[in-house]
Amino acid sequence: MSNELAHDFSPLIKIYKDGRIERLTGTTTLPPSLDPQTGVESKDVVISKEPALSARLYLPTKSATNSPNKKLPLLVYIHGGGFVVERASSSIYHNYLNALVAETNIVAVSVEYRLAPEHSLPAAYDDAWGSLKWVASHSDAKGSEDWLNRHADFQRVFIAGDSAGANIAHNVGLRIGSEGLGGVKPKGIVLVHPYFGGSEAIGAEQALPPVVREYMVGLWRLAYPSTSGSDDPLFNPGKDPKLGGLGCEKVLVCVAEKDALKDRGWRYSEVLKKSGWKGAVDVIESKGENHVFHLFNPTCDNAVALLKKMVSFIN
Template identity: 60%
Template sequence: MADSTKAEVLHDLFPFLRIFKDGSVERLMGTDTVPPSLDPKTGVESKDVVYSAETGQSVRVYLPKIETPNKKLPLLVYFHGGGFCIETAFSPTYHNYLNTLVSESRIVAVSVDYRRAPEHPLPAAYDDSWTALKWVASHSNGNGPEDWLNRLADLGNVYFAGDSAGGNIAYHMGMRYGREKLEGVEISGIVFIHPYFWGSEPIGSEANEVLRRSFVEKIWRFSYPKTSGCDDPWINPVADPNIAGLGCTRVLVCVGEKDLLRDRGWLYYEKLKESGWVGAVEIIESKEEDHVFHLINPSCENAEIMLKKIVSFFNQDKA
């Protein structure tokens, strides 16, 4: 019977999702979405725009309340988290966060939605994110498909940011930009928020977290079945001999004291400093906080401190 077949679980990745033997996927979180809007709290306006006719994927573009018409503003390209397999750019969590970030920073933002595992295993998310960046670059001469970007986005002052898996994506987009560039686009800096970096050998407090380590590795292998493992440069940036090739001159790494990924963030910070990369890297650690706490409890004191730090990072180069 079809029902009994569906009841057989092939992969149980609770609390993220379950995969059944009939191929169906049950996402257990990150499934809610909200439409673009004019946010009454912040005055930030948003719209959804298709960036890939081939896949049908969209970005959500955010515009702060405009005080000086036609003045170009820095552009943020944001990559959402969710282990490459849950959440979207349209979830209330990310929509609310981008509204706040755009309002506080007074920047234009493009939040990228990408295809997810298991229906579309990695490198699909990386490929989609690069396609989205090429779509952004198509506005560099002021004649791209989206008017907001043509009129108001300064493509000579672009930032990448992302949390968790999105931080991993932001890293790889920065590395690819370092290799290939994008005509008309200059990357000023990248913010890695609790980035999903890993490795086969435990470091720091990881040795005491056997079950949590196992889950982190399970998600990675599930999302990227063709990976070479946990020292694959796609998940372990310090295993990449070209680590100094990051295509920007400023980096901010955010970690949480109680986050299992904390030590990986610190390791990346140290190795980037030692690599010969020509740039300035900063790190901020949120005491007593766990993974993506700022999305779970955005009004807490540590979330507000981290927000101010990120806003300051984006505003540093403003005229």
């Protein structure tokens, strides 16, 4: 066993020259459960065996019991982790989805996508798309999953993700715009601290140490070895001629003041407005906060404010 490193993307992942992969975070998982604090029930479902694709579903039990015929908004959530770490069952995502579902009174589907580097991009994009198509197959109330058939309102579908998950959410939103989604058109997309980039440094990026910029671009290249580079439209939406075709009515972009990716979120809202897209885009900035702070400190004032903003966007 060699301890020689091929890639060191601490604090996320290390890859050794002998091919070993060591994930340094996102390995703590929780089983699905009935959460006593929020009253939200969850379960894991298999979407397809080949490719291996699954999701974790969340249902607010009080609503489902008290108003069994009332349809609830449906959220498809895509977790972050630089395309290389975290899972739908990761403790931070499981706990956050419980809180979000309880607060918003929605049904949620948390996507379990294949991770790089074992499964290079576009695997994660394809998995998210496959999950969305599976969700849409329930719009006639005849799908394979009872919770979606009985409780989900397919006129009120939303997609959300953080970091790399926000990147995926944006890109599947474009695919919905160009290919359609079996009669389902999402009302809105929430991008929390989206992991976008570009060859040209913008805003505060110009003052970042080169090592930070190299890390952000290097991680993208690790996840997508065949990428055309930092201006790949999948990574730099401003370079995408199809941006105006985003398949939803409204977008909420959330950024954090101390996040190295902050200016990418602001830039995204600007290029989206100029793209010819007919929807409405709103940006919220959390002052004094860093990347995905709300997952690690969900009860702080700014995290509560961010959650409330997401709740009002969906409702």
